[in-house]
Amino acid sequence: MKKLFALGIVFLFVSCFETQRNCSDFKTGTFKSEVTINGILYKSTFTRTKNIQVEYYEGKTDSSHVRWINDCEVIFKTIHPKNMAEQKDIDLKILSTTDSSYTYEYSYVGENKKQKGIAYKVD
Template sequence: MKLLYILLLLSLFSCYEKSRNCSDYKTGKFYSEVTIDGKLYKSKFTRTDTLQIETYDKKVDSAQLRWINDCEVIFKTIRPKNMAERKDVHLKILTTTDSSYTFEYSYVGETKKQKGVAYQIKN
C-alpha cells in the first residue's frame, strides 16, 4: 500500500510542468532585472517582432531580433560600439507568469549563461 502512495506522489510531481506562454512576450514594453556578481542591473525595453530598443543607465541600445521559435531569440546589436557588442546574444525564455518571464542568455557559442526576470509593463 505504501508503494502505491509513493508511486502516486511521484506521478503527480512528474506531471507538473512549468508554464511557458512565450508568444505573450514577443512584443510589448518591459523592464528586466539581472544579478551579475551580486550586483542588480535593471533596464527598460520596448520590443517589436524584429526590433528591441533598450535603455540602461541612461544609454539607449537597439538590436535586431531573429526568433528561432516562440521561446528563443537572437539579438544582433544594430550599431556596435566595441567588440563585445558585435557578438550576438541568445536568449531563451524558461518560464512565464501572467506578467513576467524568467530567461537565460549568453553570447552565441558560449556556455556561460546568466539568468534574469523581465516584467511586462501594462499601459
C-alpha cells in the same frame, strides 16, 4: 507491482508541477528587466516589436535586430556595435512565465556561461 504503482504516483505529482511557458505573450511590448551579476543588480527598460528591440540602460540606448528561433528562444544582433563585445549575438531563452513576467537565461552565442534574469511586462 508495488514499484510500478509507486512510480505512477511519483509521475502524477511531478506532472502537476509543470513550468508554465506562454512565451508568445512576451514577443512584443514594453518591459523592465532585472539581472544580478556578481552581486550587483542591473535594471533596464526595453521595447520590443516583431523585428527590433530598443533597450534603455543608465542613459544609454541600444538597438538590436530580433530573430525568434521558436516561441521561447530569440537571438539579438546589435544594430550599431561600438566594440567587439557588442558584435557578438545574444541568445535568450525564456525559462518560465507568469501572467506579467518571464524568467530567462541568456549568453553570447557559442558561449557556455549563462546569466539569468527576470523581465516584467509594463504594457
